[in-house]
Structure formats: C-alpha cells, structure tokens
Amino acid sequence: MTKRTGWWTLLAVLLPLLILILSLAVGSYRIPPKDLVHTVAGLISPSRHPDLPPAYKDILLHIRLPRLLLALIVGAALSLSGAALQALFKNPLVNEYILGISSGAGFGAALSLVFLGRGFPPQVAAFGFALLAVFAVLTIAGRSESSVVPLLLTGVVVSAFFQALLALVVYFASPYALQTLFFWLMGNLALATWRDVLLAGPVMLAAAGVLILLRWRLNVLSMSETEARSLGVHVRREKILVILVATLATAAATSVAGIIGWIGLIGPHLVRMAVGAENRRVIPLSAAFGACFLMLADDAARMAVSFEIPVGIFTSILGIPVFVYLLVKAKKVWL
Amino acid sequence: MSIRVRNLAFDYKDFRLRVADLGFERSRLTAIVGPNGAGKTTFLKCLGSLLPISAGAVMVDDRDLVRFKNRERARRIGYVPQEHGSVFNYAVLDFVLLGRAAHLPVFAMPSADDERLAREALDYVGLRMFAERPIAQLSSGERRLALIARALAQATEILLMDEPTTFLDMKHEVEILDLVRRLAREAGKTVVCTLHNLDMALKYADTMVFMKAGAVLAAGPPDSVLSEALLERVYDIPIRILAVDGRRVLLR
Numbered sequence: 001m002t003k004r005t006g007w008w009t010l011l012a013v014l015l016p017l018l019i020l021i022l023s024l025a026v027g028s029y030r031i032p033p034k035d036l037v038h039t040v041a042g043l044i045s046p047s048r049h050p051d052l053p054p055a056y057k058d059i060l061l062h063i064r065l066p067r068l069l070l071a072l073i074v075g076a077a078l079s080l081s082g083a084a085l086q087a088l089f090k091n092p093l094v095n096e097y098i099l100g101i102s103s104g105a106g107f108g109a110a111l112s113l114v115f116l117g118r119g120f121p122p123q124v125a126a127f128g129f130a131l132l133a134v135f136a137v138l139t140i141a142g143r144s145e146s147s148v149v150p151l152l153l154t155g156v157v158v159s160a161f162f163q164a165l166l167a168l169v170v171y172f173a174s175p176y177a178l179q180t181l182f183f184w185l186m187g188n189l190a191l192a193t194w195r196d197v198l199l200a201g202p203v204m205l206a207a208a209g210v211l212i213l214l215r216w217r218l219n220v221l222s223m224s225e226t227e228a229r230s231l232g233v234h235v236r237r238e239k240i241l242v243i244l245v246a247t248l249a250t251a252a253a254t255s256v257a258g259i260i261g262w263i264g265l266i267g268p269h270l271v272r273m274a275v276g277a278e279n280r281r282v283i284p285l286s287a288a289f290g291a292c293f294l295m296l297a298d299d300a301a302r303m304a305v306s307f308e309i310p311v312g313i314f315t316s317i318l319g320i321p322v323f324v325y326l327l328v329k330a331k332k333v334w335l
Numbered sequence: 336m337s338i339r340v341r342n343l344a345f346d347y348k349d350f351r352l353r354v355a356d357l358g359f360e361r362s363r364l365t366a367i368v369g370p371n372g373a374g375k376t377t378f379l380k381c382l383g384s385l386l387p388i389s390a391g392a393v394m395v396d397d398r399d400l401v402r403f404k405n406r407e408r409a410r411r412i413g414y415v416p417q418e419h420g421s422v423f424n425y426a427v428l429d430f431v432l433l434g435r436a437a438h439l440p441v442f443a444m445p446s447a448d449d450e451r452l453a454r455e456a457l458d459y460v461g462l463r464m465f466a467e468r469p470i471a472q473l474s475s476g477e478r479r480l481a482l483i484a485r486a487l488a489q490a491t492e493i494l495l496m497d498e499p500t501t502f503l504d505m506k507h508e509v510e511i512l513d514l515v516r517r518l519a520r521e522a523g524k525t526v527v528c529t530l531h532n533l534d535m536a537l538k539y540a541d542t543m544v545f546m547k548a549g550a551v552l553a554a555g556p557p558d559s560v561l562s563e564a565l566l567e568r569v570y571d572i573p574i575r576i577l578a579v580d581g582r583r584v585l586l587r
Binding site (some may be wrong): 214215 | 370380383405407409410412413414416419420421422423424425426429433434436437441442443444445469489521574
C-alpha cells in the first residue's frame with residue numbers, strides 16, 4: 001500500500017494545481033494564452049512586460065484567482081466532509097446534504113446576510129444552524145442511525161424544515177438583499193472575493209487538515225460501534241469530533257458559495273471505484289477530486305453560455321443521478 | 336493475565352444477567368455454553384466492557400475494568416465478533432491492521448512495524464496469501480480467521496470470542512477451534528469464547544461455564560459440569576453422554 005500511495009498523493013497535489021492554472025484562462029473576457037503567461041510572469045517580476053493591458057492583471061488577480069481558489073477549497077472541503085461522514089456512518093449514501101448540514105448552514109447564512117448584513121461573517125450563523133440541523137437529524141433517527149432508510153428520511157424532513165425557514169427569510173428580505181441571496185442560494189462562486197477566501201478559506205483548510213490527519217482512524221470508525229470500542233476507540237467522543245469538523249467545513253463552504261450539493265457524494269464514490277475503500281487513500285483523493293470537480297464545473301458554468309449559470313445547479317444535475325444509481329444498486333458490501 | 340468477575344449484574348429491559356463470582360485463568364480456553372437466550376454473548380460483552388454493567392465489577396489483574404481508559408483496555412482485551420458487517424470492502428491486510436488502533440493515538444498513522452505485526456497475525460491464522468484480497472471475497476470461514484487475525488494484531492493477552500464457529504462446516508469448525516486452543520495453550524492467552532455446540536465445547540474447552548436465563552448453573556472442567564441430569568433440566572429433552580474412543584460425546 002505504501003508504494004502505491006506515493007503516486008496517488010503526488011496526483012492529488014498536482015492535478016488540482018494544474019487545473020487551477022489552466023482555468024485562469026477561462027472566462028467571459030478572453031485573455032490570449034501568451035498574454036496570460038506574460039501577465040503571470042509580470043506579477044512575479046514587475047519590471048518585465050510593462051506593455052500589457054492593466055485590465056489583464058485586474059481580471060486575473062481580483063476576479064479569477066479568488067474565484068478559483070474558492071472553488072478549489074470549497075470543492076475539496078465538501079468532498080472530504082462527505083467521505084468522512086460516509087465512513088463514520090458506515091453508509092456510502094450519506095453526505096452533508098442528506099444529513100441536513102447544507103440546509104441548516106444555508107438558512108443560518110441567509111438569516112445572517114438579511115438581518116446582520118454583509119459586514120458580519122455569515123459563517124457563524126451558518127455553523128450554528130448546521131450543527132443544530134445535524135444533531136436534530138441524529139437525535140430523531142436515534143439508535144437506527146447506521147441503517148440507511150430512517151437516517152435518509154429524517155434528513156429529508158429536517159432539510160425540508162430548514163428550507164421552509166429559509167423561504168421565510170427570503171420572503172422578508174429587502175429587494176436589495178434578495179438579489180444577492182437569490183444568486184448565492186443556488187450555489188454560486190461568481191461573487192467570490194479575496195475577503196471570502198481569507199474569511200472562510202482558513203476554516204475550511206483547518207477542518208480539511210483535521211480530517212486528513214484522521215484518515216486512518218476513519219477506517220477504525222467505520223466498524224460497528226462495538227467493534228470500534230473493542231479496538232480502543234472512545235466512539236462517542238471521536239464521532240462528535242468528526243461530525244463537528246465536517247459540519248464546520250460544510251458551513252464555511254456554504255456561507256461563501258451557497259448550497260452546492262452532491263459533491264460530497266460524487267467525489268468519494270468515484271474515488272472508491274478507482275482505488276478501493278481504504279480511507280488513507282480515499283480521504284486525500286476525495287479532496288483532490290472535489291477541488292478539480294468544482295473548478296471544472298465552475299469553468300463549465302462560465303463557458304457554457306454568455307451569462308453565468310450557478311454552479312450549484314450543475315453539481316445537482318450531475319449528483320442526483322449518481323445518488324439514484326447508488327440507491328438502486330446499494331448492496332450490503334461496498335467496494 | 337486473569338479476569339475475575341465479582342457480583343456482576345447487567346439489566347436490559349426484561350433481561351437480567353447475574354454472575355456472582357467467576358474467574359478466567361491464562362493459558363486456558365474457557366467455553367461459555369448454554370441454550371439460546373441464556374445471555375452468553377451478553378456476558379462475554381460485559382467481560383470486555385463492551386456493554387455497561389449495572390452493578391458489580393470485572394477485575395483485570397485486580398483492577399476494576401471501568402477504571403481503564405478505552406485504549407488501555409483494548410491493549411489487554413481483544414474481542415472477536417461473530418461476523419464482520421462493514422459496508423466498506425477493505426483489503427484483508429488493511430482490515431487486520433485495524434487491530435493496531437489499540438496501540439496508536441487518535442491522529443496517528445500505522446507504521447511499518449504495525450504493518451509487520453498485521454502480516455504476522457495473517458501468517459499465524461494462515462491467511463498470508465489473502466493479504467491484498469478484498470475482505471468480501473473471502474469465504475465465511477476465512478473471514479472468521481481475518482477477524483481473529485485482527486484481534487491478534489491487537490496483541491492482547493485476553494481474547495474474547497463470540498461464537499467463532501457458527502455457520503461453518505465441520506472441517507472449518509475444527510480448524511478454527513484448533514487455532515483457538517493453540518492461542519490458549521501455546522501463546523498463553525486467556526481465551527474465553529461462547530459456543531453453542533456442546534460436543535465441540537467438550538472436546539476443546541479447558542473450563543466450561545454453563546449458563547441459562549442470565550445465570551451461571553455450573554462452572555469448572557467440562558467433564559464435571561456436563562451431566563445428563565443438567566442437560567435434561569436445561570434443554571427439556573433427554574440427552575445421553577456416551578464414551579466413544581476415550582472421549583465423551585452427546586447423543587440426543
């Protein structure tokens with residue numbers, strides 16, 4: 001396993017970076033590849049290439065780069081949270097959307113945006129309500145949480161409740177806030193700024209770091225509770241740790257990018273198909289896959305038509321068929 | 336390392352388990368036997384602190400088990416469940432490696448040494464060839480061996496096994512029980528397993544604990560524990576104990 005892991009790790013680091021660089025060329029304002037290279041070179045040593053249009057620099061540095069960085073981090077965080085929650089609940093169908101985390105975070109962030117304004121970081125309320133939602137789901141599903149159907153049903157119910165509350169917030173929002181809210185709700189990276197990157201980025205990176213450190217432990221946590229306990233795990237404590245960290249990552253992602261569903265399902269699933277279920281591989285590769293996937297989805301959303309399509313719509317259109325496929329073919333043993 | 340039970344009580348809904356005083360010695364294979372619903376598995380889980388007892392104590396080396404931290408306990412007591420039912424299909428080696436969790440902090444990765452110990456455990460149970468195989472591809476008997484290997488990788492002196500031979504054919508049943516007995520006699524472990532097959536318990540166990548309805552009816556060497564009177568009283572059907580080729584077998 002050690003030998004194979006080396007190559008995968010390299011791929012997990014290099015591929016997202018490569019896509020990030022290539023994606024810099026994508027956008028409604030066309031920058032020729034040669035000028036792109038020169039602009040980037042000019043950023044590194046400003047004395048050279050002084051004759052390029054200053055708009056290039058502004059577009060790359062203040063519009064595309066923060067947006068791509070955010071896509072990278074949000075995609076990685078969502079996919080990683082999905083992979084960790086699936087291991088924890090011993091259920092490959094679980095994701096942050098099913099557990100109500102996304103809806104809770106969405107409601108919290110909207111509430112904060114409408115009533116506290118854009119000046120106050122929406123992450124705080126997003127995290128609070130995301131936690132409330134996930135613990136509501138777990139409490140209502142009760143002891144049956146590792147069986148699929150009760151957990152999924154409870155997730156649907158709790159999500160529906162928070163979506164109703166969200167609709168209420170939208171109803172009371174001022175026309176000005178409504179416009180922002182509308183774009184953001186569908187899952188959108190178009191409004192990304194450096195402020196978003198700096199505010200939510202470190203939170204997501206820290207949460208991702210914790211989950212990556214826990215990657216082998218997640219194998220242990222994917223055993224039944226009795227087995228995990230017999231292997232020396234403080235099940236309750238470690239379970240809460242993983243849920244907290246995954247919720248934090250999802251809430252931070254949702255508060256800057258809106259509800260981008262299903263990445264946490266597609267990413268880990270495709271990774272498991274490729275490399276097996278072992279989480280020392282699944283966790284880092286899910287992060288890499290999620291990052292690549294969201295950057296590419298966002299590229300597609302920017303390129304597809306002359307106006308922008310919210311990327312959350314893209315991921316849902318791709319993710320829901322995958323979920324249905326898994327639901328139909330779900331067997332006792334998974335990959 | 337020895338286990339001692341003192342006035343243990345466990346209650347769950349209508350079920351009551353009461354064990355006044357019982358000891359398990361090292362280098363011995365103890366079989367917990369009795370009819371369905373006697374509380375064999377429950378008792379086994381109480382011994383491993385996998386179920387919370389409501390009164391009394393399980394003492395490991397004269398120390399109350401509830402005072403052990405999880406990891407500390409898992410370094411002394413290994414548990415082999417009846418079946419493995421994870422939805423994730425890990426490679427056999429990765430699965431056995433999980434036994435090392437008892438020796439690693441929460442955020443640690445298993446080292447090359449841990450992997451070596453996992454491979455040794457696989458060798459011991461004879462699954463060396465299956466190391467890279469996904470666990471779901473193993474037969475039922477091989478999966479039992481993988482579960483035992485995981486407990487061996489955990490390197491505990493006490494092993495609790497829940498029905499290690501249910502649903503196995505006679506050949507695999509004998510092979511697994513031979514292995515379990517070797518763990519007690521050669522590796523010097525304290526082995527306690529629940530067994531529903533009394534013939535096998537008679538053949539393999541050094542000590543037998545006979546349970547019914549949450550209580551221990553008799554404990555000691557199998558020959559003295561099992562009597563025709565006891566069997567008829569417990570199972571409600573006439574059972575005879577015969578001597579064949581110097582061994583005692585049950586006829587029902």
